[in-house]
Amino acid sequence: MTMISPKVAILSSMIEDCKGFSKIFKNINILIDSFDDADSFLISHIQRQYDLVLVRAQDVDYEGQSLFDRPELKKVQRAFIVASNSDLKSVAKIESLGSIFTELDLLVQVRGVLDQYNRKTSLIRQVNQLETFHDKYRHKQEALVASLESERTKTLYGKDFFEVCDIINFNKDESDFKSLIANVFEPQEFVTSVTVFDLNSNTNKLCAVKYDGMKNINVPDIWLGHIKLRGVNENGMNMVKNIVSSLVHNPVVTLAMSANGVDITTVVALEVDRDYLFNFNWQVVESLLSGVYAQIVNANTHSAAVASAQGPFELLGQISQTTHGRNLIAVDTSEISDLLELRSDFDFDWETFWRDMKINLSQITNLSNIYNISFESIVLDVENDFFEESFAAAKDLCKNIRLAKYFSGKDKSLILSMSLNVFEVPYSQYSMVTTARKLKAKRSFQESTI
CATH class of the missing domain: 3.30.70 (Alpha-Beta Plaits)
Known part of the structure; x- marks a missing residue:
């Protein structure tokens, strides 16, 4: 493992410790700063920002608390110099790279502490790199997650969507639009209620049409104003949604039906499960239904004429x-x-x-x-x-x-x-x-x- 030369300090009230460790670090080409009291060490740390500190266990306490509880030292790597088991116990609960026993081979122990320092520093560097990488590619990850979620949603709601389309296609020769709506939406669990409104151009009202179905609800006629309309405008569509929404519990989807592709003469209001409001392709359903509606109306008009x-x-x-x-x-x-x-x-x-x-x-x-x-x-x-x-x-x-x-x-x-x-x-x-x-x-x- 490549040695990373840290900025090292030793804090010990024992002069022998300072001399001995200075000599050992010098032998491995690392210069250290030695301090015999905490005040001078803290002043120097503000300027130097040490990476690794060796502290004699007896000098850890400072002003009634652990020296390493101070904010400026919380991230500094440390090792303790101990002379006895009691010293070891006094620092056992403080996170460190280990302890160096004064009675054992100091060089071997120092090399062990430096190895620990290098491993931990390398790991921290890798974590930082990963975090940087994550931040850099977060938008790509979010886009990928959104894409996967979209595909999951399409799969989840796609089955119901294609079932509705198949039923519309199967009933495309139906001669009564109310029967068509009942056949399409009565079996669907995600549809709670169904209301069909026909525009009465004489009274300028949207009249709720009754049909034989369990999901058909009673809704009052909706007056669209004094100005006679050939078709329901955007304001009329909003009125339908607002009035039906006030009578039901779930969101309401409105589908516009036109016999000539221009004038909306029938509106279908569906109370649906909340998840289906935006995850279902209602535009395609509206287009398919409107096509069959035009076919039915035009066929009935022709039948009336002949x-x-x-x-x-x-x-x-x-x-x-x-x-x-x-x-x-x-x-x-x-x-x-x-x-x-x-x-x-x-x-x-x-x-x-x-x-x-x-x-x-x-x-x-x-x-x-x-x-x-x-x-x-x-x-x-x-x-x-x-x-x-x-x-x-x-x-x-x-x-x-x-x-x-x-x-x-x-x-x-x-x-x-x-x-x-x-x-x-x-x-x-x-x-x-x-x-x-x-x-x-x-x-x-x-x-x-x-």
Whole structure:
């Protein structure tokens, strides 16, 4: 082992010790400073900063405490000069490189102490180098740890992610979006609750849609303000997250659905386990779901446009088979035919009007529940549980329909005040027949006054 020459001092009140050790260290080419009292040693140490100190055991105590309890000496390596077992016991509890017995071969013992010093110094140097290396490459280590943690996280949550994607793909031909959402998220343990909101462009509200599932929760409708929106904006998305979050315990993820890639018309709010909030690729899930959503909406719109009309006989047959739990909503379109009788210079695009009405009314009830009784009325067959919402939606929808776009003619001032009236019809064949007769009587009266 290569000898490292330290700065050495000896502190002993025995002059013989100072002379003897000075001679030994000189023989191994190390010069030492000798002191016979602690005060002079401490003054010199402040200037020289000794690496190794040999202290006679009897001189260790200084001002009532161990000399090496002083802050400036705590890191200094030391060895003790002892003459008896009692000396050895007095310094036994003080950390040191060892003890040198005055009655034994001093040179051998000094070499042993220096070997200990070199080993310890070398070890300290290695530790310092490792600490320096660690500090230098700490950022690389942290990046590596983060990368490993990221891979572990991907593996942990990847299974659930691919399962969700597989279920979406498996249900891509589903014709009902609510059923799709139930199929995807009801089986997932990390999803606690599910809420689907549809935008009602007439009321400017996001309405929570009920579906048959254990995780579906009741959430009030969310009004988006006075300004009519074609789609839900960022403020609306934040409102959904805030309102649902106030009703549940876990974090909420919102997924935006668009049928045209621009306007958000449905929002899915999921209450999820906290770990899945940032460790799950929700952006991909949103994209996949929105693609299927667009497919469903566009397919339903096409179906509404080409669906065959159901007339009065089908409605009367349906009424005869149903005993309770349903209600009828009628849309009075007689003002259109009234104007056409008054103004022969007007034409009305009945085909486009009927197609648009089917598309709009299919937002309230299924196409199979929409009946074209005559060119003077359209009837919706709805469940009692949803009658109030359906009736209000039908009134709002009809109030906002611009009939002028279906008319052709020069003077459209009469058309501007026209509207479609909506009213309730009791669920019976008698009520349906009497309603039809009232409309007919109304027309007969108008014809007699022309």
